[in-house]
Amino acid sequence: MIIQPEGLPGDIRREADVVIIGSGAGGGPIAKELSEEGYSVVVLEEGGYFTREDFDFRAGQAFTRLYRDASQTVTLGMPTIVVPQGKTVGGTTTINSGTCLRIPRHVLKRWHLECGLRDISEEELGLLYSAVEEYLQVKRADPEVAGRNNILFLESAEGLGYSGGFLPRNAKDCEGFGVCAYGCPSGAKQSVNVSYIPDAIRAGADLYTRCRAERIVVRGGRATGVRGRFLDPHTGKKTYRMEVEASVVVLAAGAVQTPSLLMHNRLCLSSGRVGKNLSIHPCGAAMALLDEPLGNPKGIPQSAYVDEFAPEGIMLEGVTIPPAVMAITLPWGGRRHAETMWRYPYIGSFGSMISEHDSSGKVVAGPSARQPLTFYNLGRGDLDRLKRSILLMAEIWFAAGAKRVYTPIAGFKELTGPRDFARLARTSLNRAGVYGLSAYHPMGTCSMGADPYSSVIKSSGETWEVENLYICDASMLPTSLGVNPQLTIMSLAMRTAGFIDDRLSEGAFEKQRAGRLERLRGRLRTEKESIAKRLAGESDSPRQLLG
Amino acid sequence: MRNYFVERLRRLAPIFIEPVEDLPPADPEQVVEFSREFLRAGTPAFRVIFYAMIFVLQAICLLVRGKSVYSLPPEEADEFIQSLYNHRFTALSTIPTILGTPMYMAHYNRDDIQEPLGFDIAAMREEAAAREVQR
Ligand SMILES: Cc1cc2nc3c(=O)[nH]c(=O)nc-3n(C[C@H](O)[C@H](O)[C@H](O)COP(=O)(O)OP(=O)(O)OC[C@H]3O[C@@H](n4cnc5c(N)ncnc54)[C@H](O)[C@@H]3O)c2cc1C
Ligand code: SF4
Numbered sequence: 001m002i003i004q005p006e007g008l009p010g011d012i013r014r015e016a017d018v019v020i021i022g023s024g025a026g027g028g029p030i031a032k033e034l035s036e037e038g039y040s041v042v043v044l045e046e047g048g049y050f051t052r053e054d055f056d057f058r059a060g061q062a063f064t065r066l067y068r069d070a071s072q073t074v075t076l077g078m079p080t081i082v083v084p085q086g087k088t089v090g091g092t093t094t095i096n097s098g099t100c101l102r103i104p105r106h107v108l109k110r111w112h113l114e115c116g117l118r119d120i121s122e123e124e125l126g127l128l129y130s131a132v133e134e135y136l137q138v139k140r141a142d143p144e145v146a147g148r149n150n151i152l153f154l155e156s157a158e159g160l161g162y163s164g165g166f167l168p169r170n171a172k173d174c175e176g177f178g179v180c181a182y183g184c185p186s187g188a189k190q191s192v193n194v195s196y197i198p199d200a201i202r203a204g205a206d207l208y209t210r211c212r213a214e215r216i217v218v219r220g221g222r223a224t225g226v227r228g229r230f231l232d233p234h235t236g237k238k239t240y241r242m243e244v245e246a247s248v249v250v251l252a253a254g255a256v257q258t259p260s261l262l263m264h265n266r267l268c269l270s271s272g273r274v275g276k277n278l279s280i281h282p283c284g285a286a287m288a289l290l291d292e293p294l295g296n297p298k299g300i301p302q303s304a305y306v307d308e309f310a311p312e313g314i315m316l317e318g319v320t321i322p323p324a325v326m327a328i329t330l331p332w333g334g335r336r337h338a339e340t341m342w343r344y345p346y347i348g349s350f351g352s353m354i355s356e357h358d359s360s361g362k363v364v365a366g367p368s369a370r371q372p373l374t375f376y377n378l379g380r381g382d383l384d385r386l387k388r389s390i391l392l393m394a395e396i397w398f399a400a401g402a403k404r405v406y407t408p409i410a411g412f413k414e415l416t417g418p419r420d421f422a423r424l425a426r427t428s429l430n431r432a433g434v435y436g437l438s439a440y441h442p443m444g445t446c447s448m449g450a451d452p453y454s455s456v457i458k459s460s461g462e463t464w465e466v467e468n469l470y471i472c473d474a475s476m477l478p479t480s481l482g483v484n485p486q487l488t489i490m491s492l493a494m495r496t497a498g499f500i501d502d503r504l505s506e507g508a509f510e511k512q513r514a515g516r517l518e519r520l521r522g523r524l525r526t527e528k529e530s531i532a533k534r535l536a537g538e539s540d541s542p543r544q545l546l547g
Numbered sequence: 548m549r550n551y552f553v554e555r556l557r558r559l560a561p562i563f564i565e566p567v568e569d570l571p572p573a574d575p576e577q578v579v580e581f582s583r584e585f586l587r588a589g590t591p592a593f594r595v596i597f598y599a600m601i602f603v604l605q606a607i608c609l610l611v612r613g614k615s616v617y618s619l620p621p622e623e624a625d626e627f628i629q630s631l632y633n634h635r636f637t638a639l640s641t642i643p644t645i646l647g648t649p650m651y652m653a654h655y656n657r658d659d660i661q662e663p664l665g666f667d668i669a670a671m672r673e674e675a676a677a678r679e680v681q682r
Binding site: 323 | 562563564565566567568570581584585588589590591592593624625628629632633635637640641643644647648651652653654655656660661664665666668671672674675676678679680681682
C-alpha cells in the first residue's frame with residue numbers, strides 16, 4: 001500500500017523484515033525483489049507520490065514538486081555546478097531521461113583491479129543487466145519519435161565520421177512527448193514509480209510518502225530500525241513520528257543524502273571515506289541556431305549519442321529542453337534574451353558528459369542532515385575535456401548547418417563560424433570562465449570495495465561497520481562510471497537483494513548465490529525474445545559496453 | 548516573500564523580460580507568484596542570495612549609472628543588465644543570472660507563451676491521455 005501522510009491518525013510504529021530509505025533506482029528494485037520473496041518490506045520516501053495524470057508538461061511545476069530543493073542543489077567550488085536530484089516516489093528515475101546503458105568493460109576492469117571487486121564478475125553482472133533490461137523493456141529509441149534535434153545532430157556527426165547511434169531506453173511505446181525530465185505523461189517511461197514500486201506494493205510492501213528518515217537505530221553493532229518524521233505536504237514542516245523496527249536496514253537515499261544521513265548518525269565513519277570520492281559526470285551543452293524548425297521539444301529528449309570520444313572520457317548525448325528551461329540556460333537577458341527565445345523552434349541542443357579523471361568532490365555534513373554541502377572542483381584535465389566536448393558539439397552543429405552556436409564559456413557565448421571556433425580552440429580556459437554547468441549523476445560517496453580501510457561497504461552492499469545495514473544507491477559506485485548509471489544501480493540492487501535474502505534466510509551463502517544465479521539464468525532462457533539478445537545483436541551498440 | 552521584495556520583483560520583471568514579436572508581455576503578478584513558490588521550495592541559501600542580489604543590483608546601478616535601476620529608461624536598463632551578463636568577472640555576471648532564474652522560468656512556463664513557440668501543452672496533454680501506456 002502507498003500511505004500518504006494526509007490520512008494518518010498520528011505517530012506510526014511498525015515492524016518489518018526490511019526497511020528501505022528511498023524509493024529510487026536503488027531502493028525500488030530491492031523493495032520488489034524482497035517483497036516478492038515473501039519478506040515484509042517498508043519503504044520510506046521523503047518526496048510525494050505523483051502519477052501520470054499529475055505530470056502536466058510544465059517544467060516549472062515539476063521543479064517545485066518533483067525535484068529536491070526545486071533543483072537549486074549546487075556544488076560549491078570551481079566552477080559552481082547544478083546537480084539536480086529527484087525527490088518523489090521513484091526517486092530521480094521519475095525525472096530522468098530513461099537512458100539505459102551498461103557499464104563500460106574498462107570501468108568494470110578498474111573495479112576489479114583497483115577496488116578488489118573481482119567477485120562482481122562480468123558473467124554475473126551481464127545476467128543481472130539482462131534481467132533488468134527485460135523487466136524494464138529496454139530497447140533502442142525509435143527513430144520515428146527520436147526528434148529532429150537528435151537526428152540532425154546524429155546525422156551530422158556520422159557525416160563527419162564519428163560513431164554514434166540511438167540510445168537504449170526503458171520507454172516502451174514512447175511517443176516522444178519530450179518531457180521525460182518532468183514526469184512522463186503517458187506512462188511510457190518505465191521509471192521506478194511505474195515499475196518496481198507498483199510491483200513491490202502488489203507483493204505486499206508498504207510505502208510511506210513524505211516521510212523523511214532521520215535516525216538509523218543501531219544496537220550492539222547491528223542496525224535494528226529507522227526513525228523519521230512525516231512532512232506536511234504544503235509547508236514541508238515536520239508532523240508525526242515514524243518508527244520502524246526491522247532486521248535489515250537499507251539506505252538508498254542517493255549519493256548526496258546517503259552519506260549525509262550516515263554523518264548525522266555518526267555511523268561508518270572509521271574509514272574516513274563516507275562522503276568522499278564524489279564524481280558527478282560534469283555536463284556541458286551546446287545550443288545551435290538553425291535554419292529549419294526542429295519541432296522542439298517534441299521527440300525523445302535523449303534519443304541519440306555520439307561515442308566516438310568515449311575512450312577519452314567524453315560521451316555526447318541528446319538533450320531537448322522546453323522553453324522554460326531554455327530560458328534559464330541562455331547566457332544573456334533583456335531584449336537579446338527575448339529575441340533568442342522567439343527563435344526557440346529553431347534552436348537545437350546537445351549535451352556532453354565527462355567521465356572524471358582529475359576532478360575531486362565530496363559531500364560533507366551541513367547545518368542539518370537535509371542540507372549537506374557538496375564540494376566539487378573541476379580538474380585541469382577534465383576542464384580541457386569539457387572544452388573539447390563543446391568544440392566537438394560546435395563542430396557537429398556547424399556541419400549540420402547551424403548559423404550560430406551558443407556555449408557556456410565566457411567570452412565565447414556565441415560562436416558565429418570557423419574564426420570563433422578556432423579562437424576558442426586556441427584559448428586555455430580557466431574554471432571561472434565556464435558557467436551554467438550541470439551534472440546529473442552524483443555517485444561514489446559510500447563506495448564499495450574489498451578493503452574496509454578504503455571503502456564504506458562490502459561488495460554485498462553491507463557496510464563494513466554496522467551489521468545488517470546495507471547501502472544500495474549511486475553512492476556505492478566506486479568510480480566514475482562513464483555512462484548513465486541507473487541500469488547499473490538497479491542491477492547491483494538486484495544483487496544486493498540476493499545477499500539480503502541470504503542473510504534473512506540464514507542460508508549457506510554460496511549455495512544461495514548459485515541458486516539465485518541459476519534462477520536468473522532460467523528466467524532469461526525462457527524469455528522468447530530476450531532483450532539482452534536483441535541488444536547484443538545490434539550493430540550500433542555503444543562502444544566498449546559490457547554485454 | 549516580504550512586501551519589499553514583492554514590489555522590487557514586480558518592477559524588475561519587465562526589465563528582464565522584454566516584449567518580443569507576438570508574445571504576450573511579462574505579467575509581474577505571475578512572475579511574483581511563481582518566484583514565491585520557487586523560492587519556498589528551494590534551498591535557504593538560494594533564497595538568501597536571491598534577495599541579496601536585489602540589493603546588489605540596485606547598489607551597482609546607483610554606483611555605475613547614478614540612478615536607481617527601477618528608474619532607468621527601458622533602453623538604458625536593458626543595456627545595464629546586458630553589461631552585467633557579459634561582464635568578465637563571474638561574480639558580476641552571476642547577479643542577473645540568479646535574479647533571472649525564477650523570472651524567466653515563470654514567464655516561459657506560461658501556456659500562452661509556450662504555445663506560440665510550438666509547445667502546445669493543452670494539445671500534448673490530450674494526446675498523452677489518449678496514448679496511456681500500460682505496463
Ligand atoms: C534530469 C536527470 C536525468 C537523468 N537521466 C538519466 C538517464 O537517462 N539514465 C540514467 O541512467 N540516469 C539518469 N539520471 C541519473 C539517475 O536517475 C540517477 O543516477 C539514479 O536515479 C540514482 O539512483 P539512487 O537510488 O542513487 O537515488 P534516487 O533515484 O535519487 O533515489 C533516492 C530517493 O531517496 C529519497 N530520500 C533521500 N533522503 C531520504 C530520507 N532521509 N528519507 C526518505 N527518503 C529519502 C529521495 O527523495 C529519492 O526519492 C538522470 C538524472 C537527472 C537528474
Ligand atoms: S519522450 Fe515522452 S513519452 Fe517518451 S518517455 Fe519521455 S516523456 Fe515519456
